Amino acid sequence: MGYLIIEQMLNGLQYGLMLFLLAAGLTLVFGIMDLINLAHGSLYMIGAFLAATFFQMLGSFFPALLLAIVATAFIGFILERLLYRKLQTMSHLSQVLATFALILIANESIKIIFGAQPLMISMPSGLSRAIEIVPDELYYPAYRLLIIGVGFAVAIGLYLLVNKTRTGMWMRAGASNREMAAVMGVRIKPLFTLVFVLGAALCALAGALLGPLLAVTIGMGESILIPAFQVIVIGGIGSMRGALIGSLLVGMIDTVGKLLLVLGLGFITDPTNAGTLGSTLASLSISVLMVAVLYFRPQGLFPARG
Amino acid sequence: MMNRFGPSHVKNTPLNTGLPNPWSAILVAVLLVTFPLAMSYMGEDFYIGMGSRILIMALAATALNLALGYGGMISLGHAAFLGIGGYTVAILAKAGLVSALLVFPLAILMASFAAFLIGLISLRTKGVYFIMITLAFAEVFYYLAISLPNFGGDDGLPLRTRSSVPGIRLDNALTFYFFVLLLSGLAIVLMYRLVSSRFGRAVVAIRENEKRMAAIGYPVYRIQLMAFTLSGGLAGLAGALLANLNMSVTPHMLDWHQSGILIVMVILGGSGYFWGGLTGAALFLILEEVIADHTEHWNLFLGAMLLFIVLAAPNGVMSLRDRVLGLFNRSGSNADSKGSSEQEVNK
Numbered sequence: 158m159g160y161l162i163i164e165q166m167l168n169g170l171q172y173g174l175m176l177f178l179l180a181a182g183l184t185l186v187f188g189i190m191d192l193i194n195l196a197h198g199s200l201y202m203i204g205a206f207l208a209a210t211f212f213q214m215l216g217s218f219f220p221a222l223l224l225a226i227v228a229t230a231f232i233g234f235i236l237e238r239l240l241y242r243k244l245q246t247m248s249h250l251s252q253v254l255a256t257f258a259l260i261l262i263a264n265e266s267i268k269i270i271f272g273a274q275p276l277m278i279s280m281p282s283g284l285s286r287a288i289e290i291v292p293d294e295l296y297y298p299a300y301r302l303l304i305i306g307v308g309f310a311v312a313i314g315l316y317l318l319v320n321k322t323r324t325g326m327w328m329r330a331g332a333s334n335r336e337m338a339a340v341m342g343v344r345i346k347p348l349f350t351l352v353f354v355l356g357a358a359l360c361a362l363a364g365a366l367l368g369p370l371l372a373v374t375i376g377m378g379e380s381i382l383i384p385a386f387q388v389i390v391i392g393g394i395g396s397m398r399g400a401l402i403g404s405l406l407v408g409m410i411d412t413v414g415k416l417l418l419v420l421g422l423g424f425i426t427d428p429t430n431a432g433t434l435g436s437t438l439a440s441l442s443i444s445v446l447m448v449a450v451l452y453f454r455p456q457g458l459f460p461a462r463g
Numbered sequence: 464m465m466n467r468f469g470p471s472h473v474k475n476t477p478l479n480t481g482l483p484n485p486w487s488a489i490l491v492a493v494l495l496v497t498f499p500l501a502m503s504y505m506g507e508d509f510y511i512g513m514g515s516r517i518l519i520m521a522l523a524a525t526a527l528n529l530a531l532g533y534g535g536m537i538s539l540g541h542a543a544f545l546g547i548g549g550y551t552v553a554i555l556a557k558a559g560l561v562s563a564l565l566v567f568p569l570a571i572l573m574a575s576f577a578a579f580l581i582g583l584i585s586l587r588t589k590g591v592y593f594i595m596i597t598l599a600f601a602e603v604f605y606y607l608a609i610s611l612p613n614f615g616g617d618d619g620l621p622l623r624t625r626s627s628v629p630g631i632r633l634d635n636a637l638t639f640y641f642f643v644l645l646l647s648g649l650a651i652v653l654m655y656r657l658v659s660s661r662f663g664r665a666v667v668a669i670r671e672n673e674k675r676m677a678a679i680g681y682p683v684y685r686i687q688l689m690a691f692t693l694s695g696g697l698a699g700l701a702g703a704l705l706a707n708l709n710m711s712v713t714p715h716m717l718d719w720h721q722s723g724i725l726i727v728m729v730i731l732g733g734s735g736y737f738w739g740g741l742t743g744a745a746l747f748l749i750l751e752e753v754i755a756d757h758t759e760h761w762n763l764f765l766g767a768m769l770l771f772i773v774l775a776a777p778n779g780v781m782s783l784r785d786r787v788l789g790l791f792n793r794s795g796s797n798a799d800s801k802g803s804s805e806q807e808v809n810k
Contacts, residue, residue, distance in 0.1 A: 193591045193594055249591060249594060250531075250726075253537060253539065254726065257723045258765070258767070259770075261763070262762075262766035262767065265763040269763075379719075383599060386599060390592065394592070433612060437611060440603075440606045441606065444599060444600070444602070447599060448584055451584060451588060451592075452584060455588055
């Protein structure tokens with residue numbers, strides 16, 4: 158029982174860290190440019206599809222992962238130059254429409270290129286077994302541990318980048334007050350290109366890593382977009398720390414909260430009912446958390462703007 | 464300055480662009496009444512159903528136009544109100560209640576109530592936050608619809624019969640069309656009264672300059688909340704009609720794509736213009752019908768068209784019309800630019 162909860166906590170950690178990979182890029186794009194990007198999930202989908210394709214061509218996981226990241230970053234670069242640079246100066250409504258259009262185009266293009274069937278990526282062979290964490294009691298898949306490890310490594314890397322480097326200082330300055338940062342000599346446009354490309358690369362990393370666990374399908378981007386939005390609203394737009402803590406909160410509620418709810422409801426109703434009701438309530442409680450945060454702290458838990 | 468003394472020098476203030484011309488109303492009414500009769504005469508029942516769909520989506524888009532176009536509240540969650548209206552009808556039908564006189568007001572009430580609650584919290588925020596929050600709220604209802612077994616889950620709920628109205632049989636396509644026309648006509652009249660009223664002017668003025676309106680003493684938050692609630696209620700009515708048209712409700716109705724499509728319709732038809740919702744819904748659905756006939760990649764076309772619109776006409780399609788008219792109207796005041804009213808007054 159206790160181990161079940163620990164296992165779910167590890168799952169929550171894994172989900173939360175993958176959410177963080179998306180939310181990190183998204184929150185900086187929102188924060189620095191005040192730009193709403195609905196198509197962030199599409200980059201995640203494109204990354205996953207590219208990883209699956211490279212995997213089929215090369216037959217090995219890690220080179221495919223790297224290639225997918227580079228290719229998606231390049232696509233992000235092109236998109237930023239052609240479209241997002243123009244969108245920055247436009248109204249929020251235009252941004253919603255244009256990025257909604259990008260989603261439609263991305264989904265349909267993927268369908269034309271790869272077909273409507275989901276693609277599969279298999280795990281690297283050495284990692285497909287379970288690791289014994291507590292002898293005879295707790296086994297956990299090695300691959301998921303790898304994801305957790307990579308997630309933490311990226312989080313630490315981003316922390317160092319944002320808090321310890323000059324570029325990171327520009328990012329923080331841009332997120333807290335764009336005009337003032339520009340006046341003080343920060344070159345906002347190249348900075349935004351960098352942030353956008355970095356965000357695209359992180360999307361591809363998340364998409365490729367989750368590929369072996371979930372099927373690579375059209376529309377996978379939208380299913381993770383909404384939680385990523387909730388994370389950003391909870392954490393505060395433009396805040397890296399907020400994105401991390403928000404991601405972990407949402408990840409934990411989604412898995413551990415679901416388990417506890419299902420177990421708790423099991424005392425009241427029959428198990429099948431408890432299962433569906435529990436997962437519904439868990440999804441709802443994330444929204445309730447978001448509403449509560451907004452009500453008491455409209456700027457999020459860790460606002461980037463002073 | 465020839466038209467200085469004509470009506471045109473006040474025509475294009477932000478407060479006036481959204482008001483309809485009475486002749487256009489007569490034209491629209493004649494068109495909407497003769498179309499199904501002609502189709503029925505030619506035996507094209509399919510196009511009557513299509514007409515009903517256009518009217519229903521026009522109602523939903525008009526509802527969104529009230530919040531988005533007139534009020535400047537970019538709601539990415541209006542599909543939720545559509546869905547709530549539809550599900551109310553379907554769930555009551557499952558319980559044996561099919562009288563439209565009872566079911567439709569309840570659908571409107573439920574959707575308005577949801578809009579009131581969502582507006583209560585969302586309207587405390589601005590800009591990007593408002594968009595994301597309306598989206599997140601709509602997802603809550605989507606999850607509810609998809610995961611609660613009583614709501615039919617993924618498959619949704621079928622309707623055994625259409626709602627019953629005393630003295631009319633709605634299973635006939637033509638009768639149903641006129642039923643839809645009657646209700647959406649009433650809603651449009653209500654909408655007309657609303658936007659031409661003091662309240663409607665206040666809603667538009669808040670869109671234009673919220674701080675000034677607050678300083679003059681208007682209860683900005685309360686007015687926006689009222690407009691948002693009304694908008695949600697109208698969308699709920701559209702949802703109730705849509706459930707009757709399709710004879711079923713599915714979670715797809717509340718998908719956020721649907722919210723996106725509604726925004727697209729409003730922009731296509733002209734955000735903040737009275738006939739924007741109707742024009743946009745008709746354009747969208749007809750385009751979809753025509754293009755989907757030739758290719759299965761309609762979404763690709765739609766996406767490309769949207770991108771073009773955003774980049775070529777960032778203020779919506781109607782701004783293109785204004786710009787074209789502006790070309791002919793060079794000698795007069797530059798009527799297409801916002802703020803021209805102030806220049807005029809200062810002269």
